[in-house]
Amino acid sequence: xxxxxxxxxxxxxxxxxxxxxxxxxxxxxxxxxxxxxxxxxxxxxxxxxxxxxxxxxxxxxxxxxxxxxxxxxxxxxxxxxxxxxxxxxxxxxxxxxxxxxxxxxxxx
Numbered sequence: 001x002x003x004x005x006x007x008x009x010x011x012x013x014x015x016x017x018x019x020x021x022x023x024x025x026x027x028x029x030x031x032x033x034x035x036x037x038x039x040x041x042x043x044x045x046x047x048x049x050x051x052x053x054x055x056x057x058x059x060x061x062x063x064x065x066x067x068x069x070x071x072x073x074x075x076x077x078x079x080x081x082x083x084x085x086x087x088x089x090x091x092x093x094x095x096x097x098x099x100x101x102x103x104x105x106x107x108x
């Protein structure tokens with residue numbers, strides 16, 4: 001996980017420009033700029049979020065850890081399986097997308 005992603009998440013939480021949980025993310029997906037999914041997200045919920053995100057052209061970052069770790073990153077005392085970020089600069093989003101592309105090419 002990159003420092004850029006951690007910064008984006010912390011900034012979004014401090015400015016309250018994010019939604020947490022699959023139901024909240026699904027309802028607010030169209031206004032999101034980035035969706036971060038943990039490994040603990042149930043498959044059916046992940047499919048729904050991916051379909052919604054692809055139709056709205058929103059990038060998804062697959063957080064390679066559990067919902068407990070994502071909750072800790074968000075500075076919350078509970079699990080977070082998915083978070084949508086509504087406010088982030090385009091340069092930060094592109095930096096995270098570049099990291100996703102690097103991970104995809106290195107794992108292939």
